Amino acid sequence: MKQVKQVGISLLLAFMLIMTVLPLTALGATPWAPNTAYKTGDVVTYSNNTYQCVQGHTSLNGWEPPNVPALWSKQTSAPDTQAPSAPTALASSNITTVSVKLNWTASTDNIGVVGYDIYNGTTLAGSSASASYTVTGLTANTTYSFTVKAKDAAGNVSPASAALAVLTASPVIDTQPPTAPTNVSAGTVTSTTVALTWTASTDNVGVVGYDIYSGATLVGSSVSTAYSVTGLTAHTTYTFTVKAKDAVGNVSPASAALSVLTTSPDTQAPTAPSNVTAGTITTASIALSWTASTDNVGVAGYDVYNGSALAGSTSSTSFTVSGLTANTPYTFTVKAKDAAGNISAPSASVSATTLPVSSTKYEIVGYFPSWAAYNTPAYTPANVDASKLTVINYAFLDICWNGRHGNPSTDPGNPNSATWTCQNEDGQTISVPNGSIVLGDPVTEGTGGGGGYENLKKLKQLKTTNPNLKLFASVGGWTWSNQFSNTAADPITRANFAASAVSFLRQYNFDGIDIDWEYPNNIGVPCASGQTCQRTQDKANYLLLLQTLRQELDKAGLQDNKHYYTTIASGASSSFVAEAGGTTNWISKAAQSLDWINIMTYDFYGPWDSSSNMVAPLYHDPSDPSGNTQFSVDYVVNMYLNKGVPASKLAIGEPFYGYGWKGCSAGPNGNGLYQSCSGEATGGSSGSTYDFAFLQSNGFLSKDVSGYYTIGGQGFTRYWNNTTKTPFLYNSTTQIFITYDDEQSIHLKNEYLKTKGLRGGMFWELNADSNKTLQTIVSNDLPH
Structure with a gap:
């Protein structure tokens, strides 16, 4: 008896085990068989697994459930065979003539309702x-x-659900016309057009448009309350009426009639331009200007003729004829024209001869900033067109002091307060005496930190495309001028500086050293606490530093059979050339140790000023309310010349960037110039800085018919200040003002430096003109 009971318990446990392994559906499932009709929901077994039919079909050999998942779904639990409850509370709303919205109380389901089918009958x-x-x-x-x-x-x-009967709405028949338009009036009237406006009509449903009649003739239709009638006859009276209409075609009564007399045709030509004069003359261009013509309606523009050939057209009273031949006489006349096509008599002619081609060779100096390698996209030596340059100033190297370099000043004017150990090109810390020139960033200049940019090595490779290219290492800059005062103050550190300069030039096959001390006796970035960055004797010590450097470079040049250059970047202000610490004519004495001086003739104005102005005006504008007559290229160049610096030792700076202000009112001329602003704009290539390439690439500027970037975009209008010879952009909607230099202004600066007999032009910076537009202008203008 005990044994039988144990067998029964064993069978029960075995049954329960089977029940836990097999899905419940398997108990009522039949084995799958070929040539059998299956409908959705049928359950079969196959190879000890249970499958549910997901699509009705007749089975075939090869269509076994594991092979056709589109027909069979493997089951791991019992199939859902319980239907949801019926929807309740079916109701209607928003009944129109063609539609009805139905709502109901949601159904319930043992697993979940996925949707509803709605039946019409x-x-x-x-x-x-x-x-x-x-x-x-x-x-x-x-x-x-x-x-x-x-x-x-x-x-x-x-x-x-329970059925719901719904009666759709009866159609509404609109038989009511709109009211008649009122206050029909004429705006601008010409000999062939009349601009009409009127007060809108009203309607019980809605006005969809208006028909405009001349007498009984329909001349046009409009969906607004304005219409310009065209194709009219001059000096003829027309009677206009307007009718409104709605969507079903109901038409209003006609408005009150309006009689309009078109004007007589404009047959009067403008007066001839007067006082045509030739301004700036170059080897390939002559700038013309004249007194404006008058007209009974209005002057629309001017045509400029070179002899009998049309040289160009303009809407202003000046035009530069380009593409001329050097040392050749030309005769020009100007004709005015109005909108009707009437053309004035020609002006009195003016003759001028282009300049002869100069045999002078100019220096074209471009700064290459090391940090441009971090740009997106990176700007590297591979992006440089060496044929357009004579010198690349690599910026910046620094001065090592007590084993470190950098500027720890926490002043807001310091863009980078970090300092580093002095390192070689592999990023290894080195021990050098105070005053030694060291790499500023071994990551970009060598292989330090795994950067691998190797800018110094790759710049040297540019000499294969331009063997005459010179490479200068620029030391200091705005941020790293903090150790110049200490270095120049002591003969030992002056000697260290000169010796390290020679070592650098030899190691990297460079040709010169450019010192960018900003500024002796008046440091730009305030000094860090506890350090000394300026002295009263800085300018006198600067002379000693330059003399020491010149001596060492000449000594090394004799040994290496080459000339090593030395230049400086100098300030464009009277304070820079002024005497200090007992000096006498220090800047002309400095020039004796230098091959030339790169004057930073830019940043005269920027968003640090409260009013909009020009970043680099060529000439002073008497209408400039700032009252500063010293802020122009011309003033600064003459200041250096008057100090005794030879013209052949001066190069002017040309900015390849601009600045933006925000919150600048339009002002009386509507262009935002010389207006109070609320601060610096933030939409440039870097905050308020607008590189010329950025202006091109982002649609701020586009090409005119001559291929120059003189057309404003992005809501900006491009203006030209004919006194300062510089362009600017203004957006009257956003009230943003942008000052910059372009092809026209850069060209005029190049012509200026040639007429002054200067050494050449320097620009900051190469990557700001990554499209090489401005570099091409400089290269074409300055033989090199």
Whole structure:
């Protein structure tokens, strides 16, 4: 008896084990068989697994359930065979002539309702995932019977809801016309056009447009309350009326009639331009200007003739004729024209001869900033066109002091207060005496830190494309001028500086040293606490530093059979050339130790000023309300010349960037110039700085018919200040003002330096003109 009971318990446990392994559906499933018709929801077994049919079909050999998942779904639990409950509380709303919105109380389901089918009688009208649906495409004034069924994911469908009868709305027949338009009036009237406006009509449903009549003739239609009638005859009276219309074609009574007399045709030509004069003359261009013509209606522009050939057209009273031949006489006349095409008599002629081609060779100096390698995209020596340059100033190297370099000043004017150990090109810390020149960033200049940019090595490779290219290492700059005062103050550190300069030039096959001390006796970035960055004797010590450097470079040059150059970047202000610490004519004495001086004739004005102005005016503008007559290239160059610096030792700076102000009112001329602003703009290539390439690439500037970037974009208008000879941009909507230099202003600065007999031009910076637009102008203008 005990043994039988144990067997029974064993069978029960075995049955329970089977029940836990097999899905419940398997107990009622039949084995899968070929050539059998299966419908959705059927359950079969195959190879000890259970499958549920997901698509009705007749099975074939090869269509075994594991092989056709599109037909069979492997089951791990019992199939859902329970339908949702029927939707309830079916109701209607928003009944129109062609549609009705249905709402109902959601159904419930053991697993979940996935949607609803809506029936119009026995016809499926649509499906919805929510408990509402709008039935469309119905007929007006017609009764419909709607029901709704719920469904779940397994395809179980609920019973239909209770039927809901809905009567669609009867159509509304619009027979009411709009009111007649009022206050029809004429705006601008010409010999062939009349601009009409009127007060809008009203309608019980809505006005959709207006028809405009000349007498009984329909001349046009408008959806607004304005229309310009064209194709009229001059000096003729026309009578206009306007009618409004609605969507179903109801037309209003005509407005009160308006009689308009078109003007007589404009047959009067402008007066001839007067006082035509030739201004700036170059080897290939002559700038002309004249007194404006007058006209009974208005002058639309001027045509400039070179002999009998049209040289160009302009809407202003000046024009530069370009593409001329050097050392050749030309005769010009100007004619005015109006909008009707009437042309004035020619002006009196003016003759001028282009300059002969100069045999002078000029220096073209471009600064290459090391940090441009971090730009996106990176700017590297591979981006440089060496044929357009004579010198690349690599910026910046620094001075090592007590084993470190950098500027720890926490003043807001210091863009980088970090300091570093003095390192070689591999990023290894080195021990050098105070005053020694060291790499500023071994990551970009060598292989330090794994950067691998190797700018110094790759700059040297540019000499293969331009063997005459000279490479200078520029030391200091705005941020790293903090150790110049200490270095120049002591003969030992002066000697260290000169010796390290020679070592650098020899190691990297460079040709010169450029010192960018900003500024002796007046340091730009305030000094860090506890350090000394300026002295009263700085300018006298600067002379000693330059003399020491010149002596060492000449000594090394004799040994290496080459000339090593030395230049400085100098300030464009009277304070820079002024005497200090007992010096006498220090800047002309400095020039004796230098091959030339690069004057930083830019940043005269910027968003640090409260009013908009020019970053680098060539000449002073008497209408400039700032009252500073010293802020122009011309003033600064003459100041250096008057101090005794030879013209052949001066190069002027040309900015390849600009600055932006925000919150600048339009002012009386509508262009934002010389207006109070609320601060610096922030939409440039770097904050308020707008590189010329950025202005090009981002649509601020586009090409004119001559291929120059003189057309404003992005809501900006490009203006030209004919006194300062510089362009600017202004957006009257955003009130942003941008000062910059372009092809025209750079060209005029190049012509200026040639007429003054200067050494050449220097620009900051190469990457700001990554499209090489401005570099091409400089290269073409300055023989090199």
